[in-house]
Structures are given as structure tokens and as C-alpha cells.
Amino acid sequence: MTRLSDPPVGTATAVGLSVERVDARDKLAGKAEFTVDLHPPFMLYGSVLRSPYAHAVIEGIDTSAAEATDGVVAVLTGDDLADIDPYYGHALRDRPVVAIGKVRFAGEPVAVVAAVTQSVADAALASIEVTYGTLEVAASLDAALAPDAPLVHEGAVRPGLAHGLGALPEREGNICYRYGFARGDTESVFESAPVVVEGDYLFPAVYQYSMETHTTIAHHKGDDIVVWSSCQHPFLVRQEISELFGLPLDRVEVIVPFLGGGFGSKSYTKMEPLTVAISRKAGRPVRILNRVDESMVTTRRHNMKCRMRTAAGADGELLGREVELWLDTGAYADNGPRVTATAGDAAPGPYGWKAMDVRAHCVYTNTGPSGSYRAFGSTHVQWIGESQVDEVARRVGMDRLEIRRRNLLPRGGEVRPGAKGVDADLVGDIEAVAAAIDWGAERPPNRGVGISIGLLAAGAHPVSMATVRLGPDGGVTVLVGTTELGQGSRTAMGQIAAEVLKIDSSRVRTMGTDTAYTPYDRSTGASRSTTVAGKAVEEAALSVLDALLETAEEILGVDRAELTVAGGAVEAGGQAIAYQELVQRRFGLAGGELVGHGRVQPRGKSGGFADGPVFWEICAAGAEVELDPETGIVTVLRTSSVADVGRAINPQLVESQDEGGTLQGLGNALFEEMRFDASGTLLNDTLLDYRIPSFEDLPAAMSCTIVENADGPGPFGAKGCGEGVLAGLPAAIVNALADAGVAMRELPLTPERVWNQIRKQRIDGASSKD
Amino acid sequence: MSETVVTTVNGRVVETAVEANELLLDFLRDRLGLIGARQSCEVQVCGTCTVLVDGMPVSSCTHLACDVDGKEVETIEGLVGTPLHDELSDAFVRHAAVQCGFCTPGMLLTAKALLGTEDVATEEGTRRAMAGNLCRCTGYRSILDALTEVFDAHRTPRS
Numbered sequence: 001m002t003r004l005s006d007p008p009v010g011t012a013t014a015v016g017l018s019v020e021r022v023d024a025r026d027k028l029a030g031k032a033e034f035t036v037d038l039h040p041p042f043m044l045y046g047s048v049l050r051s052p053y054a055h056a057v058i059e060g061i062d063t064s065a066a067e068a069t070d071g072v073v074a075v076l077t078g079d080d081l082a083d084i085d086p087y088y089g090h091a092l093r094d095r096p097v098v099a100i101g102k103v104r105f106a107g108e109p110v111a112v113v114a115a116v117t118q119s120v121a122d123a124a125l126a127s128i129e130v131t132y133g134t135l136e137v138a139a140s141l142d143a144a145l146a147p148d149a150p151l152v153h154e155g156a157v158r159p160g161l162a163h164g165l166g167a168l169p170e171r172e173g174n175i176c177y178r179y180g181f182a183r184g185d186t187e188s189v190f191e192s193a194p195v196v197v198e199g200d201y202l203f204p205a206v207y208q209y210s211m212e213t214h215t216t217i218a219h220h221k222g223d224d225i226v227v228w229s230s231c232q233h234p235f236l237v238r239q240e241i242s243e244l245f246g247l248p249l250d251r252v253e254v255i256v257p258f259l260g261g262g263f264g265s266k267s268y269t270k271m272e273p274l275t276v277a278i279s280r281k282a283g284r285p286v287r288i289l290n291r292v293d294e295s296m297v298t299t300r301r302h303n304m305k306c307r308m309r310t311a312a313g314a315d316g317e318l319l320g321r322e323v324e325l326w327l328d329t330g331a332y333a334d335n336g337p338r339v340t341a342t343a344g345d346a347a348p349g350p351y352g353w354k355a356m357d358v359r360a361h362c363v364y365t366n367t368g369p370s371g372s373y374r375a376f377g378s379t380h381v382q383w384i385g386e387s388q389v390d391e392v393a394r395r396v397g398m399d400r401l402e403i404r405r406r407n408l409l410p411r412g413g414e415v416r417p418g419a420k421g422v423d424a425d426l427v428g429d430i431e432a433v434a435a436a437i438d439w440g441a442e443r444p445p446n447r448g449v450g451i452s453i454g455l456l457a458a459g460a461h462p463v464s465m466a467t468v469r470l471g472p473d474g475g476v477t478v479l480v481g482t483t484e485l486g487q488g489s490r491t492a493m494g495q496i497a498a499e500v501l502k503i504d505s506s507r508v509r510t511m512g513t514d515t516a517y518t519p520y521d522r523s524t525g526a527s528r529s530t531t532v533a534g535k536a537v538e539e540a541a542l543s544v545l546d547a548l549l550e551t552a553e554e555i556l557g558v559d560r561a562e563l564t565v566a567g568g569a570v571e572a573g574g575q576a577i578a579y580q581e582l583v584q585r586r587f588g589l590a591g592g593e594l595v596g597h598g599r600v601q602p603r604g605k606s607g608g609f610a611d612g613p614v615f616w617e618i619c620a621a622g623a624e625v626e627l628d629p630e631t632g633i634v635t636v637l638r639t640s641s642v643a644d645v646g647r648a649i650n651p652q653l654v655e656s657q658d659e660g661g662t663l664q665g666l667g668n669a670l671f672e673e674m675r676f677d678a679s680g681t682l683l684n685d686t687l688l689d690y691r692i693p694s695f696e697d698l699p700a701a702m703s704c705t706i707v708e709n710a711d712g713p714g715p716f717g718a719k720g721c722g723e724g725v726l727a728g729l730p731a732a733i734v735n736a737l738a739d740a741g742v743a744m745r746e747l748p749l750t751p752e753r754v755w756n757q758i759r760k761q762r763i764d765g766a767s768s769k770d
Numbered sequence: 771m772s773e774t775v776v777t778t779v780n781g782r783v784v785e786t787a788v789e790a791n792e793l794l795l796d797f798l799r800d801r802l803g804l805i806g807a808r809q810s811c812e813v814q815v816c817g818t819c820t821v822l823v824d825g826m827p828v829s830s831c832t833h834l835a836c837d838v839d840g841k842e843v844e845t846i847e848g849l850v851g852t853p854l855h856d857e858l859s860d861a862f863v864r865h866a867a868v869q870c871g872f873c874t875p876g877m878l879l880t881a882k883a884l885l886g887t888e889d890v891a892t893e894e895g896t897r898r899a900m901a902g903n904l905c906r907c908t909g910y911r912s913i914l915d916a917l918t919e920v921f922d923a924h925r926t927p928r929s
Contacts, residue, residue, distance in 0.1 A: 020863050027871025028859040030806020030846035034872065037805045119789075209906055211810045211818055211872040260808070260872030261906050292811055486870025486907045652866045659909035660869065687811035687904075695897040698910045 054680025212260020459614020
């Protein structure tokens with residue numbers, strides 16, 4: 001880890017330090033509780049019957065044998081939902097809680113059994129008889145976009161509760177959402193440009209694989225509902241459960257223990273409606289614990305096809321870009337519209353185009369739903385755009401770092417019409433990742449290097465609240481809705497409060513989320529927690545500090561300007577009063593506490609959050625690869641990334657994020673791919689045949705440069721991180737492989753695919769010499 | 771169908787009837803309340819459910835409870851409080867080798883089994899030996915650094 005600037009000496013008490021993460025010891029002892037470790041009294045075990053067909057009419061379900069099974073308490077089917085509007089979906093309200101009359105993907109829940117043990121539930125499931133009438137299947141983008149394609153959904157699109165996408169367009173065949181923007185006269189730019197690079201590209205479906213699969217316990221008690229869930233966005237889950245089951249928000253409580261990873265797979269609403277529905281019928285708490293194959297069809301990363309072209313001058317000036325892309329959102333939209341818009345935003349790349357035209361389409365198919373996965377949108381398109389920039393450089397004979405230096409947007413430059421301008425030093429960032437892999441050094445044959453840079457619209461909707469409580473013993477409790485998925489949010493939030501209050505961060509405790517007590521937070525995703533929720537924590541702590549100073553003024557009889565704060569005490573004229581004493585003097589000996597509230601919202605006093613996106617996350621990476629031309633095996637020798645974070649609240653946590661993102665980027669680039677057959681069946685639905693990176697895939701060297709220009713809207717100038725490298729690295733690897741001689745237009749870079757491309761290039765090369 | 775199993779778990783003798791098809795993971799979690807081993811892949815790939823049986827790491831998700839009859843089982847709860855656990859924990863904390871923590875107990879137990887063996891005499895060997903424990907959060911570098919530090923400290927010098 002390299003930090004490009006050191007914190008100002010003597011000012012930081014907690015922020016900027018790599019303090020020990022607050023949850024590490026419990027996790028090392030196996031004591032940290034995840035949802036699967038909880039057992040509310042009288043809890044039942046749920047088992048989900050899933051459709052074997054990707055598109056079929058349900059002609060009948062016979063659950064009588066299951067219901068008669070000893071130990072079975074309830075069996076849920078679509079018929080049990082007649083008294084509610086059973087459709088949900090935060091973007092498009094297109095998904096029934098359980099299949100009603102029809103299934104749209106292989107793996108769609110058709111029935112749920114709740115029983116006293118898991119094995120009783122599983123056994124009873126096998127006795128349910130479902131009669132299906134199969135329908136024609138559209139299991140791929142090409143099948144779904146064909147003129148005579150079967151429709152996955154026939155009705156009109158209903159907007160969801162939290163789509164944040166403005167006016168939604170009408171559904172058009174299987175296209176459920178469209179996004180686009182343009183600037184300048186693309187046609188004339190491309191007509192007159194001396195260099196045009198163009199191609200068709202494919203990106204695969206990818207599984208997030210958080211090691212903890214989706215796990216939910218729900219208890220519908222009649223007048224209120226309690227949900228314990230491995231979810232990233234508890235307040236949005238609460239909203240959808242409230243709407244579905246017709247109870248007020250304050251009667252729905254969502255409690256989030258530690259999450260065993262998320263990476264987007266647990267964003268928005270997943271297994272919660274189904275679990276609440278079976279609990280409603282059973283009258284007892286029910287747990288549904290997904291297997292890996294079930295989680296794989298609960299959510300995944302969108303596979304995509306893309307057509308892109310780039311126009312440039314003979315001097316390497318980047319002139320125009322035209323992009324059309326189609327993302328496969330599966331049978332239900334989930335977060336597909338947002339992923340589509342973010343991919344569109346990322347498609348131009350951070351360059352000063354004279355003209356650009358982006359059109360992005362979100363497409364229904366008869367496969368499991370696609371949703372969020374770390375750095376969505378940018379991971380999809382950055383490797384395409386950046387490989388075209390490299391191709392332009394090769395054609396005009398310019399160094400690939402130099403072409404970026406000349407064309408990257410300056411600070412404030414327009415990324416797309418209507419959006420916040422560039423808020424980072426892009427040239428500095430790309431130079432850092434290039435330097436870290438010895439750009440320009442001589443290399444042996446079959447080696448290549450690549451760099452890439454892009455922007456990811458980050459921060460989501462900037463609404464977060466926080467509460468900070470200072471007790472009479474000087475201890476501080478932070479209540480904030482960010483969920484701890486492993487990223488270290490509880491540690492970072494504690495550091496922010498500790499810094500404001502000038503106390504040791506070990507005196508701060510940051511709690512898990514319980515929507516009944518924790519103030520509202522929109523979501524944990526889009527790299528927003530430190531920036532948005534962290535800002536709310538800073539404001540809440542400042543409010544507590546204000547009360548401390550007010551009390552000190554009264555006791556000491558001095559003006560605020562004469563007060564200083566250090567070491568958990570307020571001082572004036574050589575006299576220091578500890579916080580404990582201030583609280584006790586304010587309230588008397590009985591105790592009491594100081595409570596501060598903070599909030600971030602797009603409008604009003606938090607001005608940095610008025611324009612969207614909250615910030616542009618920088619996606620910069622470098623890679624050196626070695627190609628074995630006989631086998632097509634690509635080995636990543638070393639990688640580099642930049643964490644352009646404004647201010648590192650905890651540098652070690654920042655570096656950890658980039659290291660984790662690096663290995664996921666490596667998996668996405670080299671071998672991760674979910675494969676569906678033409679009938680819509682997922683062929684590799686276990687970890688045996690869907691491989692993720694292991695210790696053996698770790699590159700020999702990884703470097704992360706932390707850039708701190710204090711240019712973020714978050715606390716102490718911070719802005720988010722942790723996703724950028726996942727978009728940046730596949731692009732750097734693709735460019736490094738092209739540098740080694742093989743230009744690829746389809747991911748992942750499996751040996752077979754690379755070997756075939758080598759062979760094709762040899763044949764093309766030989767025939768062009770004839 | 772059930773049968774009686776007599777086993778030692780974390781140093782305590784346990785005698786109980788188990789179902790013939792009962793998994794060791796469920797036995798430990800549901801009967802004994804030892805929650806540190808957790809289910810993930812269910813096909814012996816990820817290592818999240820790793821426990822030690824007679825000192826060797828096994829995937830408790832695919833190991834029958836009746837097969838630990840007469841054997842010694844160690845879970846993370848048994849490792850806690852030992853000098854080795856302190857040493858591993860300190861190294862993991864120092865290198866920031868814990869994120870979500872779901873895989874962590876399995877990592878530590880596999881590490882205990884490998885300690886002092888030739889398998890982990892080199893970093894290359896450690897990578898190979900640890901490849902049965904997956905982590906999706908950290909990117910492995912920090913875990914490898916922490917483990918290498920502990921493995922090196924426990925290496926018997928060659929004469």
C-alpha cells in the first residue's frame with residue numbers, strides 16, 4: 001500500500017489510522033452471529049419447491065400429501081396470496097411473492113413447506129405434485145430480442161417503490177427499460193474521422209457468491225412483522241414488506257446481524273417476501289436458508305452484449321463514441337434498470353468526446369433474475385471502451401498511457417449531460433497504476449501490460465440519518481443503518497465519531513441495524529456508506545460536541561472560542577473537564593446522555609449532495625499478464641489499483657477493499673461464467689463447476705495506491721472505494737493480453753476461448769499475406 | 771434410524787443418538803450449539819464448514835456424524851483460548867485478514883492442521899495447501915501474509 005499524501009501531523013486522533021477492526025476478534029473466535037445462527041422460539045424450517053421449467057403454465061398443484069406429513073405446519077402456494085397485491089420489485093413491480101399461474105425461470109419458487117425440522121420440510125417437498133404446461137422459452141438475449149420471441153411478461157410495466165429512474169418507458173417486447181443520452185453530431189464525427197475502431201462484445205453472467213447464502217427468518221404475528229435477514233438494504237426491505245402485507249412501516253421490523261459478504265447479491269429485496277408469506281400462513285417464525293444453487297438463481301450479474309465504436313483523429317485525439325448495449329435481467333427486473341443506466345453512464349469513459357451517443361436496453365429472459373454485483377455497469381463496459389482506446393493508440397502509433405494523458409477529462413469536465421463533472425485527478429490516477437507495473441519497461445515475448453480507467457456513478461440516493469449517544473461514563477454508541485458486510489463499516493463509522501469527539505475509537509460502539517431503533521439509511525451499496533452515512537455520523541457527533549461545549553461554557557463561564565477539545569475533555573485556561581463530568585453536571589448524578597442526530601439529504605444544508613451522482617468512483621487498474629500460446633492459458637503476474645478516496649478513514653480497510661476487488665476482477669475476467677442451456681437451465685450450479693478464485697489464483701504481486709486529495713463530499717473529504725478495481729482490472733487484463741498479441745471481444749478469457757482466438761489470428765494473418 | 775455415537779468434542783466426551791444420515795455440521799451446530807462452522811457450498815469446495823477430526827481437516831457439511839464415533843473433533847470453539855489461537859488471531863488482525871468473517875474459523879482450523887508440516891514450508895506450498903478454503907472478501911493476500919508469519923514461527927529448524 002502506498003499513500004500519496006500523509007495526514008496532517010498531530011491532527012488525526014482516529015481518522016486516517018489503521019485501527020483494529022472492531023469485529024475481528026469475535027469473527028476469529030467464531031462468535032460473531034450471522035442470520036443462520038439465530039433461533040427465535042418455535043422457529044420452523046422452510047424448504048422451497050422450485051420450477052424445473054423456465055417458462056410454463058402451472059395447471060395444478062397438489063399439496064395434500066405434504067400437508068398431511070407429520071411435522072409439516074404449513075404449505076404455501078400462489079393461492080394463499082389472494083387477499084394481498086402479491087407483486088413486488090423496487091424498480092419494476094413485476095415479481096409475485098411465489099409463482100401465480102405461471103413460472104418464468106427454472107428455479108422460480110412454486111411452493112414453500114414449513115416444518116419442525118429441515119429434513120421433514122425437504123422430504124415433504126418431494127410429495128408436492130405440480131402439473132406444468134410448458135411454453136416456448138427465451139433463455140438468451142438473442143432469443144428474447146428475436147422478432148417473434150415469446151414474451152416473458154405480457155402486462156404493462158408497474159413502477160416499483162424505489163426505482164429512482166424518473167418516468168419509466170413503456171415495455172417494448174421483452175425490453176423492460178431503456179436509457180440513453182447523446183451529445184454532439186455523432187454521424188458527422190464518424191464520417192470524417194481518420195480512425196474508427198468498432199466491434200461486437202459479450203460479457204458473461206456471473207455469480208456474486210457471498211459465502212453466506214441468502215438467509216432470512218421472518219415472523220408474521222398478525223399485527224406486526226419481524227424479519228431477520230442477511231440484507232444490505234433493510235429500510236428498502238421494510239418498505240416492500242410493508243406495502244406487500246399491508247402493515248404500516250413502524251409495524252415492520254428488519255434486523256440485520258453480520259452478513260457473510262454481500263457484493264450486491266443481498267441488495268434490495270430477495271427472499272424476505274417469501275419467508276414472510278410462509279410465516280403468515282404458519283403463524284410461527286420460519287427460516288429459509290438458500291443453498292448455493294438457489295442463490296445463483298436468486299440474483300446474478302447481468303450478462304450483456306454490446307456494440308461499440310470509437311472515432312479518433314490521426315493524432316490520437318478521441319473524437320466520438322457510439323454505444324449500444326443489451327443487458328439480460330432475467331425473468332424479473334430486480335435492479336436491472338439501474339444497472340442498465342449505470343452501464344450507460346460508464347460507457348463513454350472519462351474522455352472529452354466531441355460527440356457521443358449511448359443507448360442501453362434492459363431485457364427480460366427466461367433465466368433467474370439479475371441484479372447488483374459490485375461495480376455493476378462499469379465492469380460490463382469499461383473493458384470494451386478501454387480496449388478501443390488501446391486499439392486507437394496502436395493504430396496511430398502512440399503510447400497507451402500517453403493517449404490517456406492527452407484525452408482524459410480534467411477536473412470539472414462533463415461526463416454526460418446533466419451529471420456532476422469529474423471530481424478527481426484522472427491523469428494522476430492512471431499514471432499511478434501505470435507506474436506500479438513498470439510501464440514502459442522491456443518485457444520478454446508473450447508478456448503484456450495493460451492499464452484502464454473509468455468512472456462509476458456512485459453513492460446512490462444520498463439519504464442517510466445517524467444518531468450518536470454519549471453516555472455518562474464517556475462511552476459512545478453510534479446508530480446508523482449501514483450494514484456490516486465485511487467492508488468494515490462499523491469500524492469506520494466508529495472512527496468518524498471518535499475523530500469528531502477527539503476520543504479513542506475503542507470507546508465507540510457501532511451497532512447493527514434494527515429498523516425499529518436505527519435511523520433511516522437508504523442502502524449499503526454503491527460505495528456510499530463512508531461518504532453518505534459517514535457524513536450523517538459526523539454531523540450527529542458534531543451535535544453531541546456542540547452540547548458538550550454548551551455545558552462547558554456554562555460551567556467554566558467562558559466563551560466557546562476559548563474552549564479546546566482533546567482526549568475526551570473540554571479545556572479552557574488550563575482547566576480540563578472530562579466528558580463524563582460534563583454529562584453528569586448537565587443532568588445531575590442520575591446519569592442521562594447526550595444524543596446527537598445527523599442527516600444527509602440531496603437538498604438543504606448538505607450542499608455537496610445536491611448533484612448526482614454523489615461522486616464518481618474511479619475505476620483505475622493495471623495488469624501484467626503472461627500468455628502460454630500453446631494452451632491459451634493467461635496468468636496474471638501482477639496488478640495495480642488506485643483507491644482515489646479523498647481521505648482514507650482507515651487505510652488498511654481501504655487496501656483490503658482493493659485486494660478483495662482485485663481477486664473478484666480476476667475471476668470475472670479469466671474464468672467465472674454462469675452457463676444456461678437453450679431451455680433456460682443453469683448448467684453449472686455448484687461450486688464444483690462454477691469456480692471462484694482461490695489462494696492459487698493470487699497474483700505474485702498486487703499493489704494499491706491510496707490517493708487522498710480531500711475532494712470527496714463525505715466526512716473529512718472522504719469518498720467511497722472498493723468497487724472501482726473490479727471494473728478497472730478486467731479491462732487492464734484484456735488490454736494486457738492484447739499487448740501480448742491476442743485481442744479478445746468476449747469474457748471470460750478461458751484458455752479455450754483465447755486459444756481459438758490465437759488460431760483465428762494466425763489463419764487471418766496467413767491469409768492476409770497471400 | 772438412529773445410532774449411538776461416542777465422540778470427544780473440544781476435549782469433552784459426548785455420547786448421544788444421531789440419525790444415520792445426520793451431517794457432522796448439523797450435529798455440531800444443532801445439538802451442541804457450536805456455531806463457528808457454517809454451511810456454504812455443501813460440496814467440499816469452500817472450507818467454511820471445516821472442523822478437525824483426529825487432527826485432520828474435514829468438511830463437516832459432507833461428513834456423517836456417525837463417522838466421528840470414537841474420534842476427536844475440534845471446532846473453532848475448542849481452538850479459542852489456546853496460545854495458537856491467540857497467535858493466529860493477532861496475525862490475522864495485524865494483516866487485516868478478516869472481513870465478513872464467514873470463512874475465518876475454517877481458515878484457522880486448516881492452518882492448525884498444517885502447522886509445522888512440509889506442506890507449508892514455502893509460500894507456494896501454503897497456497898496449494900490452503901486452496902480448499904475459499905474467501906470472497908479479502909483477496910487472500912492478507913490471509914497468506916498472516917499464515918506465513920505463523921507457519922514460519924513454528925517451523926522446526928532443519929539440522
